[in-house]
Amino acid sequence: MRISTVLSIPKGAASILLRYYNWSVSKVHDEWFANEEKVRKAVGFLEKPVIEYPNVKELTCGICFEAYPPDKIHSAACGHSFCNTCWAGYISTAINDGPGCLMLRCPDPSCAAAVGQDMIRELSSNEDYEKYSRYFIRSYVEDNRKTKWCPYPGCDYAVDFVVGSGSYDVTCRCAYSFCWNCTEEAHRPVDCGTVAKWILKNSAESENMNWILANSKPCPKCKRPIEKNQGCMHITCTPPCKFEFCWLCLGAWSDHGERTGGFYACNRYETAKQEGVYDEAEKRREMAKNSLERYTHYYERWATNQSSRAKALVDLQQMQSVHLEKLSDIQCQPESQLKFITEAWLQIVECRRVLKWTYAYGYYLPEYEHAKRQFFEYLQGEAESGLERLHQCAEKELQVYLNAEGQSKDFNGFRTKLAGLTSVTRNYFENLVRALENGLSDVDSHGASSRTASAKSVGGTSSKGKAGRSKPTTSRSSSSNRNIDDTGHWSCEHCTVANVRGLFERKRVSLSQPFASGIVKAKSIVG
Amino acid sequence: MANSNLPRRIIKETQRLLSEPAPGISASPSEDNMRYFNVMILGPTQSPYEGGVFKLELFLPEEYPMAAPKVRFLTKIYHPNIDKLGRICLDILKDKWSPALQIRTVLLSIQALLSAPNPDDPLSENIAKHWKSSEAEAVETAKEWTRLYASGA
Numbered sequence: 001m002r003i004s005t006v007l008s009i010p011k012g013a014a015s016i017l018l019r020y021y022n023w024s025v026s027k028v029h030d031e032w033f034a035n036e037e038k039v040r041k042a043v044g045f046l047e048k049p050v051i052e053y054p055n056v057k058e059l060t061c062g063i064c065f066e067a068y069p070p071d072k073i074h075s076a077a078c079g080h081s082f083c084n085t086c087w088a089g090y091i092s093t094a095i096n097d098g099p100g101c102l103m104l105r106c107p108d109p110s111c112a113a114a115v116g117q118d119m120i121r122e123l124s125s126n127e128d129y130e131k132y133s134r135y136f137i138r139s140y141v142e143d144n145r146k147t148k149w150c151p152y153p154g155c156d157y158a159v160d161f162v163v164g165s166g167s168y169d170v171t172c173r174c175a176y177s178f179c180w181n182c183t184e185e186a187h188r189p190v191d192c193g194t195v196a197k198w199i200l201k202n203s204a205e206s207e208n209m210n211w212i213l214a215n216s217k218p219c220p221k222c223k224r225p226i227e228k229n230q231g232c233m234h235i236t237c238t239p240p241c242k243f244e245f246c247w248l249c250l251g252a253w254s255d256h257g258e259r260t261g262g263f264y265a266c267n268r269y270e271t272a273k274q275e276g277v278y279d280e281a282e283k284r285r286e287m288a289k290n291s292l293e294r295y296t297h298y299y300e301r302w303a304t305n306q307s308s309r310a311k312a313l314v315d316l317q318q319m320q321s322v323h324l325e326k327l328s329d330i331q332c333q334p335e336s337q338l339k340f341i342t343e344a345w346l347q348i349v350e351c352r353r354v355l356k357w358t359y360a361y362g363y364y365l366p367e368y369e370h371a372k373r374q375f376f377e378y379l380q381g382e383a384e385s386g387l388e389r390l391h392q393c394a395e396k397e398l399q400v401y402l403n404a405e406g407q408s409k410d411f412n413g414f415r416t417k418l419a420g421l422t423s424v425t426r427n428y429f430e431n432l433v434r435a436l437e438n439g440l441s442d443v444d445s446h447g448a449s450s451r452t453a454s455a456k457s458v459g460g461t462s463s464k465g466k467a468g469r470s471k472p473t474t475s476r477s478s479s480s481n482r483n484i485d486d487t488g489h490w491s492c493e494h495c496t497v498a499n500v501r502g503l504f505e506r507k508r509v510s511l512s513q514p515f516a517s518g519i520v521k522a523k524s525i526v527g
Numbered sequence: 528m529a530n531s532n533l534p535r536r537i538i539k540e541t542q543r544l545l546s547e548p549a550p551g552i553s554a555s556p557s558e559d560n561m562r563y564f565n566v567m568i569l570g571p572t573q574s575p576y577e578g579g580v581f582k583l584e585l586f587l588p589e590e591y592p593m594a595a596p597k598v599r600f601l602t603k604i605y606h607p608n609i610d611k612l613g614r615i616c617l618d619i620l621k622d623k624w625s626p627a628l629q630i631r632t633v634l635l636s637i638q639a640l641l642s643a644p645n646p647d648d649p650l651s652e653n654i655a656k657h658w659k660s661s662e663a664e665a666v667e668t669a670k671e672w673t674r675l676y677a678s679g680a
């Protein structure tokens with residue numbers, strides 16, 4: 001255990017200390033080094049015994065008053081002697097009195113010496129010790145309950161976090177969800193480090209990106225500016241053009257999703273193939289341009305999903321405050337029968353959030369991870385297409401029933417469809433989040449070898465990294481497509497490409513890990 | 528019967544209580560139950576209880592010494608930490624009990640409590656209030672009760 005080695009105190013003493021300072025390792029350090037004597041006194045660590053063992057054959061137990069040979073007698077650091085039977089009774093009584101036993105002191109009423117966990121284990125029955133361990137672990141978990149202020153501007157609520165909830169995402173009573181760890185908005189399945197990097201990148205590029213956030217784009221067919229005022233990406237140009245296109249890639253909507261049988265592909269970034277030989281300067285310019293283009297691709301999709309989510313939130317509120325009542329009148333349905341609509345919108349809001357972050361994920365997924373990238377883009381594409389279907393159904397198809405003169409015959413059919421889409425999409429996104437949080441570990445074709453490469457890079461192949469940067473290899477078209485990032489680079493052994501460093505730390509971080517390691521720690525203290 | 532398997536500790540404590548009694552305190556086990564003690568505490572000098580003889584009963588439960596003895600005043604007493612049933616508010620009789628304490632230490636603590644009433648941790652709200660609002664008057668009442676109920680007659 002860390003504490004006990006740093007402070008050079010026995011392990012049992014370390015756990016008493018940690019318990020006393022509510023398991024805050026840093027607090028223990030601070031207090032101990034600031035005033036060791038005070039801490040010792042408060043916690044009950046004595047530097048030397050108040051009673052030295054006299055060199056005799058027998059000692060009298062201070063509880064039962066019987067005399068015993070020294071091996072039948074125990075004492076805490078103070079030296080007050082009690083026989084093993086009386087210790088067992090004393091400890092057992094304390095344990096059965098409740099969690100106060102975690103701060104047990106010597107039975108001598110004038111003595112504050114702490115009775116450590118090792119003594120308790122040695123002198124109590126298995127049953128009692130088990131009970132003690134349960135208190136011990138529970139106290140660890142409970143004391144790690146923490147409270148933070150909600151970071152949402154103007155919100156005054158404090159939010160409680162329980163270690164062991166399996167994820168860092170918490171939701172305030174004001175409905176704002178945020179990450180406990182970094183207090184950015186909730187960002188599963190992406191980890192905090194990636195989020196920080198991404199936000200930094202966005203602020204650095206913000207000037208370049210302003211045009212992306214513009215709410216109007218020229219129709220790819222008639223070139224008239226079309227405003228995006230709906231949440232889903234399926235845009236229909238105003239009459240007479242009526243061209244249906246995708247807001248993100250400006251491609252015809254007919255090329256998207258299920259209708260074409262092929263998979264949804266406007267989520268993938270494909271750089272234009274460049275041919276020919278470049279001189280060094282030209283290549284640099286080209287790379288810089290590509291890097292910006294690549295970033296733009298991901299940023300636009302990230303930002304659009306963000307605004308789409310905001311729109312969905314507004315729609316959800318509107319739905320709850322106005323439309324459901326109206327719909328219930330028109331369609332002669334009790335509002336309780338319309339819950340499926342609220343559920344659909346809640347799902348859309350959540351999915352837009354997840355989808356948004358998958359674009360930060362995609363941006364940092366290195367190019368050399370060919371198989372993973374491919375798999376990722378497939379999953380993301382499916383997610384996007386599924387969400388579009390759901391969003392469109394909740395947004396546009398519902399409109400028909402809202403505008404109907406009277407009860408629609410096929411309203412039940414609509415219910416079945418929307419509820420079905422909601423549940424399918426929910427499942428899909430849950431699996432997506434899990435897969436990404438596992439670092440797409442199902443994909444192993446390129447995985448094994450790339451892991452070797454990453455291990456080397458972490459081990460300090462800065463020279464290799466430099467080589468990769470200063471000596472852009474032969475003019476294979478792929479090498480000119482790679483991004484130049486503001487973080488460190490290293491070269492892939494398989495495709496001679498400079499890659500972004502730091503991705504593997506991210507992959508290893510599993511969201512359940514803080515809890516798992518916490519419990520392991522508690523167990524190792526106990527057992 | 529009940530005394531046949533009396534722990535050594537209780538026997539030793541009893542012997543010592545009888546052979547070297549603490550000043551102002553007497554405690555003797557009942558003849559038919561060695562776990563039941565008749566106790567008498569003399570009111571400490573310079574306290575409102577001076578001159579009084581207070582009777583108490585003390586019982587050692589089965590779990591003793593892991594659990595505290597049960598003690599209560601039989602003589603009526605006007606004291607903020609003692610209620611009208613004679614129950615005593617004293618930490619070592621509750622959560623501060625330790626098996627290393629003894630009958631003797633308990634009785635000495637009760638005697639000390641008579642010298643130093645603590646109205647901030649009251650058992651009798653009314654008496655405590657009285658004590659805090661006008662201590663002199665409360666002390667007078669305590670003296671009067673001592674005369675009335677603890678004159679030892």
Ligand SMILES: [Zn+2]
Binds near residue numbers: 079108112113
């Ligand atoms: Zn001690």
Ligand SMILES: [Zn+2]
Binds near residue numbers: 065066086
């Ligand atoms: Zn003993």
Ligand SMILES: [Zn+2]
Binds near residue numbers: 150151156157174176
């Ligand atoms: Zn809030």
Ligand SMILES: [Zn+2]
Binds near residue numbers: 179180181182183195
């Ligand atoms: Zn975070």
Ligand SMILES: [Zn+2]
Binds near residue numbers: 219220223237241242
């Ligand atoms: Zn058009």
Ligand SMILES: [Zn+2]
Binds near residue numbers: 248256
């Ligand atoms: Zn598209």
Ligand SMILES: [Zn+2]
Binds near residue numbers: 367368370492
């Ligand atoms: Zn490669």
